[in-house]
Amino acid sequence: MITKTDVIERATELGFQSIGFTTADPFESQKEILSSRRDAYGKPISLLDLEGGTDPKSVLPDAKSVIVLVDEYFRESFPPEMEAHFGRCYMDDDRVTRDGLSLRIKAFRSYLRDNGIDSKVPFNIPHRLSAARAGLGSFGKNNFFYSHQLAAKSSWVLPIAIVVDQEFTPDGGTIAVDCPDWCKNACIVACPTHAIKSPNKLEPRHCISFLTYYAREITPLAWREPMGLWVFGCDHCQNVCPRNVPARARKLQPNQRVAAKAPFFDLTRLLLMDVPYFETHIWPHMFYIPSKNIWLWKMNVARAIGNTLDRKYVPHLIQAFGENEDERTLGMIAWALGRLGGPEAESALQGFLPQASGLVKEEIGMAIAMLAA
Ligand code: SF4
Numbered sequence: 001m002i003t004k005t006d007v008i009e010r011a012t013e014l015g016f017q018s019i020g021f022t023t024a025d026p027f028e029s030q031k032e033i034l035s036s037r038r039d040a041y042g043k044p045i046s047l048l049d050l051e052g053g054t055d056p057k058s059v060l061p062d063a064k065s066v067i068v069l070v071d072e073y074f075r076e077s078f079p080p081e082m083e084a085h086f087g088r089c090y091m092d093d094d095r096v097t098r099d100g101l102s103l104r105i106k107a108f109r110s111y112l113r114d115n116g117i118d119s120k121v122p123f124n125i126p127h128r129l130s131a132a133r134a135g136l137g138s139f140g141k142n143n144f145f146y147s148h149q150l151a152a153k154s155s156w157v158l159p160i161a162i163v164v165d166q167e168f169t170p171d172g173g174t175i176a177v178d179c180p181d182w183c184k185n186a187c188i189v190a191c192p193t194h195a196i197k198s199p200n201k202l203e204p205r206h207c208i209s210f211l212t213y214y215a216r217e218i219t220p221l222a223w224r225e226p227m228g229l230w231v232f233g234c235d236h237c238q239n240v241c242p243r244n245v246p247a248r249a250r251k252l253q254p255n256q257r258v259a260a261k262a263p264f265f266d267l268t269r270l271l272l273m274d275v276p277y278f279e280t281h282i283w284p285h286m287f288y289i290p291s292k293n294i295w296l297w298k299m300n301v302a303r304a305i306g307n308t309l310d311r312k313y314v315p316h317l318i319q320a321f322g323e324n325e326d327e328r329t330l331g332m333i334a335w336a337l338g339r340l341g342g343p344e345a346e347s348a349l350q351g352f353l354p355q356a357s358g359l360v361k362e363e364i365g366m367a368i369a370m371l372a373a
């Protein structure tokens with residue numbers, strides 16, 4: 001039977017530098033939170049069955065322990081043009097391509113299997129709570145998990161919880177918020193959509209990350225400017241956090257995988273992309289939005305373009321208006337043209353108006369009014 005030392009040695013060989021162990025006891029506090037907030041999380045989150053993941057035995061009936069590996073995803077630098085629009089955790093996400101972190105997890109599970117241990121890596125187990133319970137870090141008031149060891153003790157880490165059927169002595173860990181007293185809730189103050197209502201109380205439906213993946217309607221007017229340049233995800237409450245300053249100050253080597261894909265994520269190309277482009281170049285890396293909802297990507301991009309205040313995008317918005325049909329995308333393109341302004345944008349909006357109806361007509365009218373103001 002392999003020991004904790006053996007497991008740590010193999011995980012370290014595979015590049016994991018922070019490894020901990022906790023029991024397979026249910027995460028009761030999380031279950032209560034999820035159950036009391038079903039309405040706030042809504043349908044998209046309920047489909048993930050997060051409540052089901054709060055009991056490790058529901059995924060592996062003989063579960064005895066949870067091994068937690070923490071990986072650092074911000075160990076190399078990302079192109080600034082990507083950091084402006086995408087959450088860092090998605091930039092090198094290989095959950096579809098299976099050509100990076102997944103291979104290391106697979107190798108680790110093979111090692112466990114070769115030593116008689118069955119394992120599961122459920123996506124819906126509370127990964128951050130598992131890591132805290134295994135003594136590997138603490139929480140911030142922004143709900144992110146901060147490593148005790150990796151990425152200059154920052155939140156740009158990914159805990160991976162592996163449920164196993166062999167018992168290992170648990171490491172002493174507590175679920176604690178460890179923000180310094182002198183930080184006067186910078187994350188709460190800075191959240192552009194006021195999604196963090198109070199320490200560790202997030203209203204998911206107001207969070208930019210949630211809105212960029214799961215919106216079903218055109219983004220309400222009041223949130224379009226606050227959502228700024230974010231297209232998929234949001235790192236703002238991590239960027240402003242003083243606990244993350246040391247990580248951001250590091251001089252890092254560029255992440256070549258992300259640098260290679262960055263040209264495909266250019267805002268103009270995203271605005272004008274068709275489904276084959278999306279399925280080839282975008283979805284495999286940022287996959288929460290299926291191709292049938294490509295309108296959502298385009299709406300997010302149009303809103304971000306409006307917020308660049310850069311009129312170089314006006315011809316691309318005009319072209320996109322002619323190539324799209326979804327009224328939510330068209331409405332946002334109109335808004336972006338109104339926000340960018342200038343004679344070319346105004347003339348285009350006036351030209352679109354006679355053929356428009358419903359939501360699109362309303363948005364064009366508002367955009368023209370915005371220009372006049
Ligand atoms: S991810 Fe962005 S929108 Fe969500 S809580 Fe943090 S700052 Fe607010």
Ligand code: SF4
Pocket residue numbers: 140141142179180183184185186187188240241242243
């Ligand atoms: S910004 Fe301040 S309150 Fe928020 S997580 Fe960071 S240290 Fe904690």
